[in-house]
Amino acid sequence: MSLYKNQWLEKEKVFRDPVHNYIHVTHQVILDLINSREMQRLRRVKQLGGSSFTFHGAEHSRFSHSLGVYENARLFCDIFKRKYPADKLGENGWQDSERLVTLCAALLHDVGHGAYSHTFEKIFSTDHEKFTVEIITSETTEVNQILRKISLDFPEKVASVITKDYPNKQVVQMISSQIDADRMDYLLRDAYYTGTQYGFFDLTRINRVIRPYKNGIAFLAQGMHAVEDYIVSRYQMYMQIYFHPTSRAMEVLLDHLLKRAKDLYPSQKEYFNRSSPRLVPFLKGDFTLKDYLLLDDGVLNTYFGEWTEHQDAILCDLAEKFRNRKPLKSVVVHDAQLPLIEKMQLLVEKVGYNPAYYTAENSSWDLPYDFYRPEEKRTRTQIEIMLEDGSMKELSTLSPLVRAITGESVGDRRFYFPKEMLEMNQQNGLFEDVYKEFSKHIHNGELID
């Protein structure tokens, strides 16, 4: 029996939001979750780490995004309840008893994200999705205590939506599929905050045509072009924002900085214990959820600030470069030129840079859309378009645009190096020949033989 006597708030609460205008909170449990320590932590974690260095307006947090995902899910539930009510689960319509688990999963889906997640995970072998599940299911968190007020098994149910094991695929797909509440928020939000328009798509129209069916979520045929437009928006955001060479340059710097700290740690334990105590469990490779929750962007940046005064020239310089936005330069590398990278690294080394910390090969690829391929190890759901008679067609069979980018990864591979390598005024000094040799291999932004 629920400890929330009245799950629905007497008076709906709203939060003003630039993307959705208002976030509407109608349940006490949602309000409590928003106010929980673990959710409030997300205010201190930027949604777009590296990209905010390229698009200065994009300083929004994962907290804002989480509210947006919740609001999308809430709206879908309202639409489903009004237009497609079902008497019981397993029918073609929506059973509104699924609302609460849906809303909680939507709100919490990113609660395990940490500071600069992408890079942090790579260096320290953490996994934000596992942390999300742990925050939901571990009795040590406020989030868990709130969820348990609904029922003792409620945390597990919410977690199973995150891991896609929840039996009702309508709920799972609303939170996580190729067109879900999560993506529909971040495309719009990142577009709004970067000040670009590529991520805008017609959410209002999609809300007109989204519907539940027995095995998941589908879209009515008359809205096919709005769905197509969403896929194209997603493609454009990856091409133009998420894969921006300068943003990746900042991530490369961060990667190298954290790696340097990790490399130095065994020999400088005392220094790191004193200057960067909250990071030590990760430098040691022995951390708990509690350790993880103590980190945020500000904590890392504070430590990077300390490191700029360290005597290790590389740690100090990389920290300085990251804090003060001094990105590496890059060029595209095609397969045929891959062997050249080693030579370029040698040239970088010749002028005095340690290539392990001052060069990188960075590949960013995304699969904008794919249909269901049972043979793949990580299968995806496909986007289903429902015809008038109720039958389904997979999206790419209807749209030539989507077909064009189906099943093919887009992105590029780049070689990063210090920008000094290309500065003309350096080319008359000591290393003149090295710089000239380096420049010879770069043409039209690509590495050439």
Add this chain to the structure above:
Amino acid sequence: MSLYKNQWLEKEKVFRDPVHNYIHVTHQVILDLINSREMQRLRRVKQLGGSSFTFHGAEHSRFSHSLGVYENARLFCDIFKRKYPADKLGENGWQDSERLVTLCAALLHDVGHGAYSHTFEKIFSTDHEKFTVEIITSETTEVNQILRKISLDFPEKVASVITKDYPNKQVVQMISSQIDADRMDYLLRDAYYTGTQYGFFDLTRINRVIRPYKNGIAFLAQGMHAVEDYIVSRYQMYMQIYFHPTSRAMEVLLDHLLKRAKDLYPSQKEYFNRSSPRLVPFLKGDFTLKDYLLLDDGVLNTYFGEWTEHQDAILCDLAEKFRNRKPLKSVVVHDAQLPLIEKMQLLVEKVGYNPAYYTAENSSWDLPYDFYRPEEKRTRTQIEIMLEDGSMKELSTLSPLVRAITGESVGDRRFYFPKEMLEMNQQNGLFEDVYKEFSKHIHNGELID
């Protein structure tokens, strides 16, 4: 002689911006200033400290705002040069040799802002404007070294614009007056990021009618209503955003938290030296510019995080409340009810809260507009509307709306207290009578007898 042989960039650089679409950088010195350590620090300082707890979307930094102020000033210079070129200074038009000092002052006008400036300054007696001047004129900063490349006295010139001592009042008013590049950016930007529209005004129209004259900046009569609308927008932003009771509640918490740390410091020096080293100079009251520049939002938040584990119940609780957004409640207090506050504080004390740290009287007042009053100690320039024949009229003589809010401060005084004082479910327990007595004095959101 300038060390910048070519002040103008060969190819204009742009930064994508949600408010101005693009920030256009045309001078090498501006690009260098943007890339300086002191400017990059502003990325780590939020523009709206307390307000981002009420309007979660408003997570933008002083860095973004500074670029916006620069862009406004750049556009004004372009307009002035094109439409009102003057052969020499002191004429009714614009001498474009003033451009560079204007742009630098616009970009740097907030460079001395620190973490949670408003509250921080109050507790630690710092002054962001003095720091701005020092950052510009002290030879220890990158900003100063860049400005000195233009000429040795250039930093002083830029600083004198900030202090309003620069002889050309056109330049001073563009950066700092009742309608300046600064306000014109923050109203639009804060409106955009909060997701409200109150701050929007017709910047394009204002750009059509703004013009230099001998003693400053004026606006052509046909644009009077656009200027009027700007004044009203400013009024609305103060009423609805900047003075929002919940935002002020968070500032009250922060104020009390920093005060508690300051009070504890003398007896707990070692603790603060270890847990919050960068703050110690301020706790001691003995700090330098270098100390100041080491602080940012992240550093303070990191220390607050440490403090949540301190054994002092008040420091710990206030840090927790601030980090996890647990604002105090408040009511409006009219003059007649001022004496009641003491009684209310006693009631708060009775249930166990130290009123010095858990209550506050907070007054927020703004003078939306005023005309020039030579008798006032802090005189302001007024907004001049230029008629067809070149004569001037002061704005409020033309607009009934502006007249209505001229010379009168708007805002309110509030009494803040723990929200538990009003929670009904507490009113049956131990302190039932105290809570009831407290509630009796609150009606329609106001303190009553």
Add this chain to the structure above:
Amino acid sequence: MSLYKNQWLEKEKVFRDPVHNYIHVTHQVILDLINSREMQRLRRVKQLGGSSFTFHGAEHSRFSHSLGVYENARLFCDIFKRKYPADKLGENGWQDSERLVTLCAALLHDVGHGAYSHTFEKIFSTDHEKFTVEIITSETTEVNQILRKISLDFPEKVASVITKDYPNKQVVQMISSQIDADRMDYLLRDAYYTGTQYGFFDLTRINRVIRPYKNGIAFLAQGMHAVEDYIVSRYQMYMQIYFHPTSRAMEVLLDHLLKRAKDLYPSQKEYFNRSSPRLVPFLKGDFTLKDYLLLDDGVLNTYFGEWTEHQDAILCDLAEKFRNRKPLKSVVVHDAQLPLIEKMQLLVEKVGYNPAYYTAENSSWDLPYDFYRPEEKRTRTQIEIMLEDGSMKELSTLSPLVRAITGESVGDRRFYFPKEMLEMNQQNGLFEDVYKEFSKHIHNGELID
């Protein structure tokens, strides 16, 4: 008993709308009314006659606006039903049985508008509100036949909302008061289509605070500033758009053109019968509803086109000037200079223009807001702000901005004349002295002695 067995449509219909995103139609009767001949006629009548000559983007029709007013009313009904349901009429809440009459009145409130209504009414003594009532109640119209399917007295009920005689003042005020569904659409719509922003206000916030009470519509105190902002927007739209001197110049031209036709008609009946048959009943002063419904912007413009070939120099010239946008010029006339007008007209006459057709005195005044004054002949409802305890305060007692423009008309009086009077290059010829004398009386856009 209703002939509509199912008043609610099985599937909601939507119309894409730039202002409200979608217009949602949920009742068969609304769909039928939209499709009626009388409503479709509004597609051929511009919302802003004269203003579209100044703001070329503002080419929207009364049809679009009518859908918008309907949508506002529909949304209010939804909000009222959800948040303030009442068991029976006369209570503080909303009885949803009032929905249909509200929606129909909202949709039809402008159905009696004709081509260039404002000017047309003045010349031909028609009254669009009377026509609205007649279209609703006369059995000859499709609108009436549709409404009668609901019940035989339904047309009268809808008409009584238009005439403000309907007993439920909630319904009346929703359609017609100082803050109603009508104004809330046209401010937003006219702002959108002119491309200005003055008319934008925070409709979403107003929707959060609007509520029914026993005697009408009120707004919760926390939304006071949004209501204040709406009043200011309204003031700005009048000052900047609706009273724009050039728009009024076009209306003056139209007024004089129609007057000339009316003056010529008695002597040229055959010509008008042949060239402008649909206008003849009005030229004769003997017209029916059917005659009225045959007119629209296109019909009048077609006749004006014919008139450009007429031998009467004035009719021909005015028709040409109106069709091809050759507005008169104007200056502001203060009371003291009123006697001068006669002299100016004589000067206009001296250079060969008939002042009755080529000059005009045009006064445009609006009362942006007023409270209830029982002594006035045409009383208005005032805007009520509801405090926490349910008591009411009249808006201007809370807002200094609104107080500033309460009860005082704003606008100006202008004297219109041919623009040739001011053209410098004419001032050396035959009438040099006349032009000089004329110009002498104009300074800073005002008439002077």
Add this chain to the structure above:
Amino acid sequence: MSLYKNQWLEKEKVFRDPVHNYIHVTHQVILDLINSREMQRLRRVKQLGGSSFTFHGAEHSRFSHSLGVYENARLFCDIFKRKYPADKLGENGWQDSERLVTLCAALLHDVGHGAYSHTFEKIFSTDHEKFTVEIITSETTEVNQILRKISLDFPEKVASVITKDYPNKQVVQMISSQIDADRMDYLLRDAYYTGTQYGFFDLTRINRVIRPYKNGIAFLAQGMHAVEDYIVSRYQMYMQIYFHPTSRAMEVLLDHLLKRAKDLYPSQKEYFNRSSPRLVPFLKGDFTLKDYLLLDDGVLNTYFGEWTEHQDAILCDLAEKFRNRKPLKSVVVHDAQLPLIEKMQLLVEKVGYNPAYYTAENSSWDLPYDFYRPEEKRTRTQIEIMLEDGSMKELSTLSPLVRAITGESVGDRRFYFPKEMLEMNQQNGLFEDVYKEFSKHIHNGELID
């Protein structure tokens, strides 16, 4: 020698515009052209004939669009002059002496459009492009007289841009190519007025990367994705707005209505002479430019209004249906089902409709993009992307999205018929079997065997 002593206006004039914010007019000749009779006529011709019946907000005129095309061209010239000035023609940069011919051609490119052009041209064998050229070059027009003030051969030069014969291909491509000032305005404008977002693309970014080169216009490689996005927007607007089945249904009605009038004319000359005098030259097939310029939307609608009282049942009914928006219904027809159409027409005839006037086969196809194919009879220029080293790549070689829609027409073929054929409640009466047979052939919105 020019009669315009000062081609540049002393003070720039602006027109407020919802799409471009302001239209900036800097030349006297442009101002005079805008004020000409032929340009003002475009205020009375809607940009989107049929579509405004589906998207009620889209009531904008060709006048607004023409100003927008001009503004785009003006901005391109400004950008070219500032960033790529050339000393003489035929170089890789821009010779600003080409500005005036470019601006005039941009403004006038649609001046030959008439009422409901698309359909009108089909029925009456007119050609708006030929009329555009004639308006520019015929000495009878105000447009021509204005252009001749620049120089006697100036009208011919402007006309040759329209016909693509002008030697400087930079100018031609700016006005007319796969990415030109015309398309860049109408996509944005039609998106704004319909209230959809599909047509929005990143014009600001395109303005950053557009540049002239020796043989035309190219785009810098870093802006490739913005150009790609423009192509996709164009595709989406065709799919969702321009090819909307209901809009085409209204065009089918209009087509049949005009055809009926043309068919009736020989036997009813007197009636048409009296009721629709301005249309008679076209009904007769013997018309002049002057006849053409007397028509506009309002004139045709006025005549259609007259026709609703004609005794010919078909003319009367079609006029009624068109004026009051009673569109035909439609289904998609694939090649295999083409033979079925005849059968369906017979069924329509059986219930009493003349299939020649009440059914139609309507095919709408667009080629969203293509590269240069010298073998085609109507060659197109392709979109050139300029790499860092100045070499060019054709767009589709860089973009998988564009490649997907290159060279392949998109659209569909539809069969139109009276909506009564599908109304269920009719299926019990006299023609029950016919209706049932008809319905049997329609499934999922398509014609089936």
